[in-house]
Amino acid sequence: MKKVTTFLLLGIVVGVIVGLFAKKEQTLTHSPKKFQKELQASVPRPNISLKEIKKVVTNSEATKEELLDITIAGQDYDEQDPHSFKAIQAQKQGAFKVIALKRLIETEKNIEGKLQTLNHVIMTAKDPTIQRVAQSYRESLKNGRSFFRDFKQAVGNLPIPN
């Protein structure tokens, strides 16, 4: 009897773990066809708050659709002073969009999918800076290079001013 109970309990635990993983798979993977349809139908929002961006970008289970939504949204920025609190917040907001873009592209398994998604971002992103990042990212990918690694190395190669 004790053995049966142990076996049943073990079965339940395994079942829960498998279920959790299955749920995670469901949220993180998508049918490429379905995503392509959604990609074409996606409409960029004129602006989006930093709070909302943070919520999605820091969520490990954010879907591709959510990441795309963040990436192509406009900037919630109306500040003139470059040294202001709002300007730095806007910079953070842009940085989170870059992370969203990077995550979005990394979820694509093949180069065609990556390029297609980048093309879409270039054409639809409300934030012109994100469009430019996506253009440079696309060029790197076409040349079989890692955009982020090359960017860091290139900036690292700039001399420090005397």
Next chain:
Amino acid sequence: MKRYIVVITIFLSCLVSANECIPKKDLSEIANHFSQFNKYLSNKDSYCEKDMDEQWFKIAKSLQLLKNLTPNEPQVDQQDGFTYKAISENNWWSYFTNRARKFSVKSRCQTGVVAYVRPFFGGGKIHLCPFFFDFNTSSQASTMMHEVRHFDGHSHTRCTQGNEKGNSGACDSKITNKGSYAISVQTLVGMARSSEISEAEKAMVEAEAVYMAFNKFNQVPELKINTSLLLSNGNGEVYNWDLEQKADYVLTMNNPAKVYASANYMTIYPEDRNLDAYRTSGDLVTRIEKAGLFAETYNDETLSERDKYQAITYLGNGGMLKDNNLILICDRMGGKLSNVNLDDKGQFNRIISIAKNSSGREHQNFLVSEAGELLSYNCASISSTKVNFGQVNKSLSSDLADITQLLSSGDKTYALNESGELISVDTKGNKISRSIINLPIENRDWISIAPITKPEVF
């Protein structure tokens, strides 16, 4: 999975690093440059938030980050570039301390302002507004670097592109002008490549650097990949050939040596085997303390054992061929060497590396026998020492007989023959066609070639 962990912990890590105490050594060095911190120094080994005023603790934390962006001992990729452990090579701390003298903590500032300096009569004083203290350490450090650049007379201009198009004084003209935003981007990249902050923070500062670079310059930065070949000859002379019409003389080494490129470094094996192998930065002059596992293994050998080394490559999975034993670093996590005897597969005396794709970034390595037979090898995984081998291929035997080194750069393949001539190699199916390259310098007596890839922003 790692990516998600990084994302989740972005904010947590900021909080953790912001609350860690500052070792006495760091605070003392900060106080050496900024006497305002002297009053906090005592007999303690470390200083926590409770030991200092809250705002001054935060300033000290960002200074600590800036200071440590320049490791005294660069933490090079100890596994010869097969593991990536980038460093910040630039001396940001001296740049900063040569300009900043003191800090002024303001209780109020003009609406929304975070920090400011008075460039011409400011006496090196950085004014920090209440908002400054609401940001995390990396943003504070980047802001301070940005501000000190204004002491050099750099001001901003109106944005003509990007998300802030039309805003006056919110952009710089171009990144190569080295203005305040260029310094901010460089500092952020320095942090993203530093071992001083967590992976999560690195992801954030990397993204900040990218967004700022593409938002804050009226001339949008472009990435260009410059590829070239470094040629060393029997006289110790080194030339950098741009793969076209230009070959720049780089330097003459004291001792002729084979030069290998690995990650951002050069590993140099003198022809005189009494001399140790060593590593330099890309300039071939600045010595790096750690020579890497391959060179250290070689250096540990006696002279008679060193003579048994037949070939070394830092491309692809890398590899050293010694007395028909293949030595390589497959276990990148543990940094352990694999050592496989090849007697049951044949007798090999060279290693060649052929690009897997047109970018020339990834190489497939082959062992080559005296007769020109090829045997491919790969690491089974990055966490074990197991090596997988392909089938012996005899089809290219006659074409490879006199080749001593072969590798790809970009979409082209180059080789050295036994006469020390640089030749161009074209592999089509099972046939190799080859032609001697018409270099702008004399094409003879080369002992090594190394592909150089240098991303540049302009």
